[in-house]
Amino acid sequence: MREVFEKIVEKLEACKDIMLSDKDHDCFGEECKYQDCTACTFAKAIEIVKQEAAEYNDGWIPCSERLPECENKYGWVSCIVSVIRSHYPTSTYDICDSPYDENIVMHANYHVSQKIWHLECDEQLNALINIDNSTLNGDYVIAWQPLPDCWKGE
Secondary structure, three states: OHHHHHHHHHHHHHHHHHHHOOOOOOOOOOOOOOOOOHHHHHHHHHHHHHHHHHHHHHHOEEOOOOOOOOOOOOOEEEEEEEEEEEEOOOOOOOOOOOOEEEEEEEEEEEEOOOOEEEEOOOOEEEOOOOHHHOOOOEEEEEEEEEOOOOOOOO
């Protein structure tokens, strides 16, 4: 998260430098011929923040984009995962009348060399199986994010 904000601040600083330079003009709502007036500079800053926020996705990394990487010699990575839990009736006596999916957030450990998610509910999932090829009933990890840093106090 810190890197995202640092990137935003860096780009806003560049916009501020333009505003403080002698290139700064005010277009006063007219079609700007300079593209570096105060209003246009702020518009660029707003676009930068929107782009960074869209890329950040609240810290979630889709599993289709990349899987966690290990920083220790044992190959385990602890993280938070977003799981889709699917349930489809398999008989007329099934508990649920209609199929449903639910989204769950939970802790998981990921083993880098085995490519296996170990969920907090004692379930193990193969990270290489695509959601289209997963079982009809069960869980599927769709995204993950690293655990946050510990609180450091005031």
